[in-house]
Amino acid sequence: MADFDGLQQVTLAPGDEDEAMELSREVGWNQVPGDWRHFIEKGQTLGLRDRSGRLVATSAALPYDGPFGFISMVIVSDTMRRRGLATALVGKCTGYLRQLGLVPVLDATEQGQPVYEKQGFLPQFRYDRWQIAGHGPAPADAAVSSAGPRDIARLDAAAFGAQRPALLKAFLSRPDTVVITEGTSGFALLRRGSRAWQAGPVVSDSEDAALRLLERLPIGAVPLFIDVPQTWRKIGAWLKARGFAVQRSFARMGYHRQEPFGTPDRLFATAGPEFG
Incomplete structure (x- = not known):
């Protein structure tokens, strides 16, 4: 069970991309603000804020015009890890896409694959x-x-x-x-x-x-x-x-x-x- 104690779940809105970029930079990912803006405007992008209002975790579900949608941008700040937050956020994105009648799809690292398999995801192919x-x-x-x-x-x-x-x-x-x-x-x-x-x-x-x-x-x-x-x-x-x-x-x-x-x-x- 995720430990959400002291955290507030929010839906990110236009203008939040700069805060989201801070999380991308913290984990060394390659996004630019326009990428975050696309998730916010075209999908459902969730965030968790701590008591100070700082954004400490995110996830995004991006519906596509077809049989599936994509889950990504699952980021948890270093100080908030090992609380089950990432698993919980993926679950929320999965539920959102399923409600739209879409198959949830994601790309997992080797470390993340076993975690997602426990949530019902199956490997389709691998890439480097x-x-x-x-x-x-x-x-x-x-x-x-x-x-x-x-x-x-x-x-x-x-x-x-x-x-x-x-x-x-x-x-x-x-x-x-x-x-x-x-x-x-x-x-x-x-x-x-x-x-x-x-x-x-x-x-x-x-x-x-x-x-x-x-x-x-x-x-x-x-x-x-x-x-x-x-x-x-x-x-x-x-x-x-x-x-x-x-x-x-x-x-x-x-x-x-x-x-x-x-x-x-x-x-x-x-x-x-x-x-x-």
């Missing part, structure tokens, strides 16, 4: 976060070429398993987002994070085609994260040869569902563990 320090200049933005925003949304939905046009629109509207396309069959995004640039999603019709997209990104020129399903060993070897190393691994997990959504053989990098 590759990282490189990079010391080059920030990449210039690249215009969408032969694939437009609608094509990108269509390709993403087919690979991911649900439509998320609002999220993609938010990514594409950022002035420093890099967009690489290959005809109308594949795309790769690169966006700025607080600690590193994030590559993904990367969607294509083959691993070789996905590699062609990656070769056109400024891979290795800037601090960069990319989250690649473990099945894509050619991409892993390509990243390793360019100086990347695996930071950690994640498991995509579904609530009482082990079969992945979408078309996993077209998904070559995820949008990150906060968005799926």
Whole structure:
């Protein structure tokens, strides 16, 4: 049972993203204020405040247009851990998505996977976060070429398993987002994070085609994260040869569902563990 003694549960509202960013920084995550703003405006983002009013824990449930929604941003300040708060917050997000008729899905670290399994989540596939320090200049933005925003949304939905046009629109509207396309069959995004640039999603019709997209990104020129399903060993070897190393691994997990959504053989990098 969670120990909520002295804590007040709140629903975060626009304007709370700066406080939420303080928690992201405390745990060393890569979000920017616009990410938090998206959770707050498009989903249900819960917070716990201590007696002083300080935000000490968060969780977010983001419904997608499809059979599932995503749970993420489960952060507990160091001074509040080991009280069952994270488990309780995940439970609240799970209940929220189920009330909407959606299957709750989340991405778990290796340490978190056993905890989520006890809550009814089953592993669907694993992916590795590759990282490189990079010391080059920030990449210039690249215009969408032969694939437009609608094509990108269509390709993403087919690979991911649900439509998320609002999220993609938010990514594409950022002035420093890099967009690489290959005809109308594949795309790769690169966006700025607080600690590193994030590559993904990367969607294509083959691993070789996905590699062609990656070769056109400024891979290795800037601090960069990319989250690649473990099945894509050619991409892993390509990243390793360019100086990347695996930071950690994640498991995509579904609530009482082990079969992945979408078309996993077209998904070559995820949008990150906060968005799926």
